[in-house]
Amino acid sequence: MSQQSADRRGEQPKWSWWYLLFVVQLVAVVWPPFYNKIDPTFVGIPFFYWYQLLWVIIGAVLTAIVYFATEE
Amino acid sequence: MADVNWTALAVFVLLFGLITYLGFAAARWRKGDLDLIHEWGLGGRRFGTLITWFLIGGDLYTAYTFIAVPALAFGAGAIAFFAVPYTILIYPILFLAFPRLWHVCHKHNYITAADFVRGRFGNRWLALAITITGIVATMPYIALQLVGLQVVIGAMGVSGSGLAADLPLVIAFIILAAFTYSSGLRAPASIAIVKDILIYITAFAAVIVVPIQLGGFGKIFAAVPPAKLLLAVPGADTTGAYGVYVTLAIGSACALFLYPHSITGILSASSGKAIRRNAAMLPGYSLMLGLLTLVGLFAIAAGVGALPEYAGGFKQFGNNFAVPALFLHFFPSWFAGVAFAAVGIGALVPAAIMSIAAANLYTRNIHREFFNKNPTDREESQIAKWVSLIVKLGALVFILFVPTPYAIQLQLLGGIWIIQTLPSVMLGVYTRWFNDWALLMGWLVGTVAGTAMAASMNFTPTYALSFAGYTLPVYTALSTVILNLIVAIALTPVFNAMFNKGGKPVDGTVPADYYA
Numbered sequence: 001m002s003q004q005s006a007d008r009r010g011e012q013p014k015w016s017w018w019y020l021l022f023v024v025q026l027v028a029v030v031w032p033p034f035y036n037k038i039d040p041t042f043v044g045i046p047f048f049y050w051y052q053l054l055w056v057i058i059g060a061v062l063t064a065i066v067y068f069a070t071e072e
Numbered sequence: 073m074a075d076v077n078w079t080a081l082a083v084f085v086l087l088f089g090l091i092t093y094l095g096f097a098a099a100r101w102r103k104g105d106l107d108l109i110h111e112w113g114l115g116g117r118r119f120g121t122l123i124t125w126f127l128i129g130g131d132l133y134t135a136y137t138f139i140a141v142p143a144l145a146f147g148a149g150a151i152a153f154f155a156v157p158y159t160i161l162i163y164p165i166l167f168l169a170f171p172r173l174w175h176v177c178h179k180h181n182y183i184t185a186a187d188f189v190r191g192r193f194g195n196r197w198l199a200l201a202i203t204i205t206g207i208v209a210t211m212p213y214i215a216l217q218l219v220g221l222q223v224v225i226g227a228m229g230v231s232g233s234g235l236a237a238d239l240p241l242v243i244a245f246i247i248l249a250a251f252t253y254s255s256g257l258r259a260p261a262s263i264a265i266v267k268d269i270l271i272y273i274t275a276f277a278a279v280i281v282v283p284i285q286l287g288g289f290g291k292i293f294a295a296v297p298p299a300k301l302l303l304a305v306p307g308a309d310t311t312g313a314y315g316v317y318v319t320l321a322i323g324s325a326c327a328l329f330l331y332p333h334s335i336t337g338i339l340s341a342s343s344g345k346a347i348r349r350n351a352a353m354l355p356g357y358s359l360m361l362g363l364l365t366l367v368g369l370f371a372i373a374a375g376v377g378a379l380p381e382y383a384g385g386f387k388q389f390g391n392n393f394a395v396p397a398l399f400l401h402f403f404p405s406w407f408a409g410v411a412f413a414a415v416g417i418g419a420l421v422p423a424a425i426m427s428i429a430a431a432n433l434y435t436r437n438i439h440r441e442f443f444n445k446n447p448t449d450r451e452e453s454q455i456a457k458w459v460s461l462i463v464k465l466g467a468l469v470f471i472l473f474v475p476t477p478y479a480i481q482l483q484l485l486g487g488i489w490i491i492q493t494l495p496s497v498m499l500g501v502y503t504r505w506f507n508d509w510a511l512l513m514g515w516l517v518g519t520v521a522g523t524a525m526a527a528s529m530n531f532t533p534t535y536a537l538s539f540a541g542y543t544l545p546v547y548t549a550l551s552t553v554i555l556n557l558i559v560a561i562a563l564t565p566v567f568n569a570m571f572n573k574g575g576k577p578v579d580g581t582v583p584a585d586y587y588a
């Protein structure tokens with residue numbers, strides 16, 4: 001691949017502490033006893049449902065943060 | 073055909089005509105030489121962030137998903153929501169591991185995961201195992217897309233007896249096969265844009281309109297039986313529904329990006345950066361899937377299962393009819409047509425990508441490896457095009473002549489099988505530590521054990537493990553991939569000592585290949 005040498009710059013495959021943000025969303029959803037309940041409801045939606053949907057959004061934001069923090 | 077919903081059908085056919093045109097016109101989009109397999113089968117690896125978003129979104133969130141997950145919510149309630157933590161867990165995996173796979177595949181012109189494993193571990197038999205697993209796991213998945221299509225065609229009242237009953241499905245499939253053959257991956261990529269816009273419109277309309285008509289979320293959730301509203305709290309000696317829920321989410325998340333169609337979507341991106349960006353953008357689809365899962369609960373509250381006009385649909389399609397019935401009940405016919413077109417087109421996009429992925433696997437990792445070592449570029453892409461036709465034909469025959477429950481059982485097994493490629497592919501992008509034969513043994517043990525466990529549980533997804541009176545029902549894919557890993561780790565030093573006195577097989581890659 002001839003353009004490969006031109007691409008060879010930017011991020012190194014090194015560990016970044018920012019990756020720990022991924023652990024946050026993991027922990028938030030792998031423990032059902034924490035969210036398997038009805039109250040508090042949000043506009044009539046039980047906690048079980050809105051809590052997990054909320055974490056879809058938070059997860060996307062955390063991933064975006066990791067992206068901008070680790071991309072050169 | 074007395075009860076055909078002509079308005080819905082007209083909208084459906086119109087939208088289908090539009091995407092048929094798009095599918096053929098796509099051959100000229102970002103024009104490349106379609107006689108090269110990476111042009112036909114990976115769209116020339118030129119899709120930027122946005123197209124990749126549509127393509128992978130259309131690829132992973134399939135028509136079957138949009139029918140079956142709400143159907144599970146309708147039938148079983150809260151457990152179906154495992155799809156939400158599942159889709160939360162997949163994106164860190166996509167972000168971390170798969171840009172590495174993209175880079176090494178781009179560097180070496182690998183177009184399948186098996187190409188990578190062949191290069192990394194230098195073992196053609198391990199690569200063959202990855203190939204066969206990929207093809208076999210994909211076939212029932214394609215067949216299930218047709219189930220989604222069948223349900224919406226049925227919902228528009230199109231029916232008949234004998235051959236006529238299957239005619240609409242056959243027509244849809246001929247269209248799919250023709251544009252995939254002529255345009256390759258560019259066809260589903262362009263169609264995915266239309267399909268995804270339709271799906272978003274449909275999902276948000278359902279989540280806004282239906283609750284208003286039913287008198288708000290409070291009333292809806294009050295109408296759902298308590299047993300379905302939350303997960304059952306497990307007893308003292310078991311992890312019960314909690315364990316099922318979490319292991320389903322984790323196991324499905326680990327398996328998802330190993331599917332050939334996922335890898336085809338990822339490898340068609342133009343850069344590792346486009347993949348990382350998508351890890352933050354694709355949750356948009358997860359949110360929609362979560363909302364559509366709620367729609368399954370709406371269908372409980374609306375009581376569509378008890379309405380006489382839908383009794384025939386439920387009888388024929390079971391709970392899969394819940395969402396179509398809800399749309400027929402709450403929306404004008406023309407909008408039901410839009411919704412059904414979204415699902416119908418939503419079946420074609422992943423079916424096209426899956427057949428391309430299976431064709432790439434056969435062409436590169438079976439035909440080229442074992443039959444014709446030096447095909448010309450044209451021969452190689454020609455074989456892939458023909459195999460994509462054969463794969464789709466196989467799926468069509470399967471769905472026409474084999475009862476749907478078998479397809480669902482096989483798709484469940486497909487998940488258990490594909491996850492067994494995790495050590496070679498997903499860990500392989502990080503480490504060459506594993507012995508290639510140890511990986512093959514781990515794959516074999518995991519596959520055999522997983523198949524036997526699923527069969528013994530009558531093809532339900534979980535298998536109860538018992539320790540000292542404590543019961544852990546675990547998603548079989550997850551428990552068997554752990555077994556697979558244990559075998560691979562234990563045998564690696566043994567096999568290295570026995571066979572590799574002269575050094576390991578050559579690793580065709582170097583560390584710098586894995587990043588830009």
